[in-house]
Amino acid sequence: MNIDFFKIFFKELWNNQPNTVIGVGVATLVFLGIYITLLNKYK
Numbered sequence: 001m002n003i004d005f006f007k008i009f010f011k012e013l014w015n016n017q018p019n020t021v022i023g024v025g026v027a028t029l030v031f032l033g034i035y036i037t038l039l040n041k042y043k
Contacts, residue, residue, distance in 0.1 A: 014021055 010021075
């Protein structure tokens, strides 16, 4: 697996389904935010 494969893969994904890419990105950020909040709460 080289980096060019990922570049091409993500470029194709971005061109075909930008909404999916944005959705996954937002979901990841939200999940991380909740996770960090819970970590701080129950430390």
